[in-house]
Amino acid sequence: MKPAEFLRAADEHCRWIAEYFEHVRDLPVLPDIQPGELRNQMPSLAPEEGEPIEQIFADFRSVIGPALTLWNHPRFLAYFSISSTPPSILAELLIATLNVNAMLWKTSPAATELEEVTLGWIRQWLGLPDEYFGIIYDTASVGVLQALDAARLWICPECRSEGMRPGLTVYISEHTHSSSERAAIMLGFGQKNVRIIGVDAEFRMRADLLEDAIRRDLSDGKTPCCIVASIGSTSASAIDPVPAIADIADRYGIWLHVDAAYGGSAAIVPEMRHVLAGAERAHSFLLNPHKWLYVSIDCSVLYIRHPEVLRRAASLTPEYLRTKQDSDVVNYSEYGVQLGRRFRALKLWYVLRYYGRQGIIAMLRESIRLAQLFKSFVQADEDFELSAPVPFALVCFRHRSDDDFNRCLLEAVNASGKAFLSHTVLHGRFVLRCSIGNFQTNEADIRDVWELIRASAARLENEFAAQRQDGRGCAPVDGTETRQPFGRGA
Numbered sequence: 001m002k003p004a005e006f007l008r009a010a011d012e013h014c015r016w017i018a019e020y021f022e023h024v025r026d027l028p029v030l031p032d033i034q035p036g037e038l039r040n041q042m043p044s045l046a047p048e049e050g051e052p053i054e055q056i057f058a059d060f061r062s063v064i065g066p067a068l069t070l071w072n073h074p075r076f077l078a079y080f081s082i083s084s085t086p087p088s089i090l091a092e093l094l095i096a097t098l099n100v101n102a103m104l105w106k107t108s109p110a111a112t113e114l115e116e117v118t119l120g121w122i123r124q125w126l127g128l129p130d131e132y133f134g135i136i137y138d139t140a141s142v143g144v145l146q147a148l149d150a151a152r153l154w155i156c157p158e159c160r161s162e163g164m165r166p167g168l169t170v171y172i173s174e175h176t177h178s179s180s181e182r183a184a185i186m187l188g189f190g191q192k193n194v195r196i197i198g199v200d201a202e203f204r205m206r207a208d209l210l211e212d213a214i215r216r217d218l219s220d221g222k223t224p225c226c227i228v229a230s231i232g233s234t235s236a237s238a239i240d241p242v243p244a245i246a247d248i249a250d251r252y253g254i255w256l257h258v259d260a261a262y263g264g265s266a267a268i269v270p271e272m273r274h275v276l277a278g279a280e281r282a283h284s285f286l287l288n289p290h291k292w293l294y295v296s297i298d299c300s301v302l303y304i305r306h307p308e309v310l311r312r313a314a315s316l317t318p319e320y321l322r323t324k325q326d327s328d329v330v331n332y333s334e335y336g337v338q339l340g341r342r343f344r345a346l347k348l349w350y351v352l353r354y355y356g357r358q359g360i361i362a363m364l365r366e367s368i369r370l371a372q373l374f375k376s377f378v379q380a381d382e383d384f385e386l387s388a389p390v391p392f393a394l395v396c397f398r399h400r401s402d403d404d405f406n407r408c409l410l411e412a413v414n415a416s417g418k419a420f421l422s423h424t425v426l427h428g429r430f431v432l433r434c435s436i437g438n439f440q441t442n443e444a445d446i447r448d449v450w451e452l453i454r455a456s457a458a459r460l461e462n463e464f465a466a467q468r469q470d471g472r473g474c475a476p477v478d479g480t481e482t483r484q485p486f487g488r489g490a
């Protein structure tokens with residue numbers, strides 16, 4: 001591709017991106033598509049000859065677009081709502097252009113040093129200890145794998161050469177993200193050595209039950225190794241009692257990993273700083289800028305108090321990777337399972353600089369305010385109830401009817417294409433989740449979505465008894481299926 005052709009195509013792509021941000025609200029959040037539908041539209045043979053970029057882009061709009069779930073949509077309120085902001089997108093262009101591999105300082109001095117600088121800035125904003133060493137991974141799932149690996153070597157240095165010592169135990173709660181348990185399984189702790197600690201009525205790990213479990217393990221000859229506490233758990237955004245858990249970790253010499261993948265960013269807001277109480281005592285602390293810090297997927301940060309343990313766990317440097325600067329610099333690939341590393345610090349740097357702390361505080365505050373507004377709608381409506389506290393920007397709620405009704409309500413809302421909510425089960429009951437966090441979500445979105453939910457529930461109330469009698473599933477609610485094609489106007 002010659003520079004002139006690149007420029008033309010880039011211009012067309014960028015115009016499309018700008019228009020996407022302007023009109024994304026008019027597009028369906030969820031695609032109306034059956035499994036295999038996109039695959040069936042694709043040729044089974046790979047292209048023999050190259051094709052014009054205009055044709056590829058046209059097919060992106062007409063074929064790929066309608067099969068996309070739009071995560072960067074202001075009414076994407078499912079899972080944890082996320083944002084890929086324009087400065088992050090621009091940085092991604094540069095990252096791909098430079099194609100830097102940030103494995104060693106020598107292969108990428110700017111990437112390495114920008115990673116140190118940006119993670120230092122976030123550490124300051126969160127009030128975390130200066131001695132924390134930070135590293136960027138792709139996801140929190142990898143971050144917790146690395147943290148647990150470090151915890152294992154911290155407790156059992158000989159494990160590196162001898163292999164796993166039987167009976168090392170890990171403590172999580174019923175609400176800890178599944179990536180922690182999976183990491184323990186993958187590292188050879190054994191699923192039976194993962195203790196799942198009960199939670200209180202507000203879904204927070206119970207410190208008394210944690211201590212009971214540790215005492216029991218000690219008396220059974222086990223070796224307690226790591227506790228994972230959450231600040232913003234996945235289902236209900238609960239905040240575990242980290243100060244009490246840190247006391248227990250100290251008392252028994254156990255590694256404390258704090259998973260603040262979602263909730264950590266909120267602490268940049270001064271009045272939300274309290275959510276990190278006790279986190280400064282953790283051995284490792286995880287935050288996902290790709291969740292609620294306006295950086296595009298993927299970007300996850302692990303801070304660790306004992307980087308030398310992480311390095312001992314992961315480092316194995318063959319001759320061809322040795323450099324003469326090794327003793328003076330950080331070679332990030334020595335601190336994780338990946339050798340090749342993307343230049344993710346650049347998009348973090350772009351976002352932090354473009355918005356600044358005040359801009360980021362304003363966006364976080366707005367999401368928190370909108371969540372409180374949505375919560376007030378739920379509380380004011382006698383047909384609905386709140387299912388969990390709202391410490392961040394996630395509202396868990398349900399219709400006072402039964403689980404089947406709530407399931408149908410979720411399907412009806414999502415089938416409309418106007419919003420995407422997700423679900424969980426809390427206290428044994430099916431619950432809808434409205435997660436606010438996209439940078440474009442505004443008050444009108446939240447009011448519209450609440451009206452959609454109420455209208456859908458009102459219609460379902462009329463239709464539900466008949467549907468159940470007929471044994472039919474949840475039909476999409478009439479009048480909520482006005483969809484526009486993805487490539488609209490582009």
Ligand SMILES: Cc1ncc(COP(=O)(O)O)c(C=O)c1O
Nearest residue numbers: 139140141177232233234261262
């Ligand atoms: C609290 C929490 N921790 C960890 C994860 C895993 O995140 P990732 O997709 O970055 O692996 C999630 C995912 O939603 C989460 O909610």
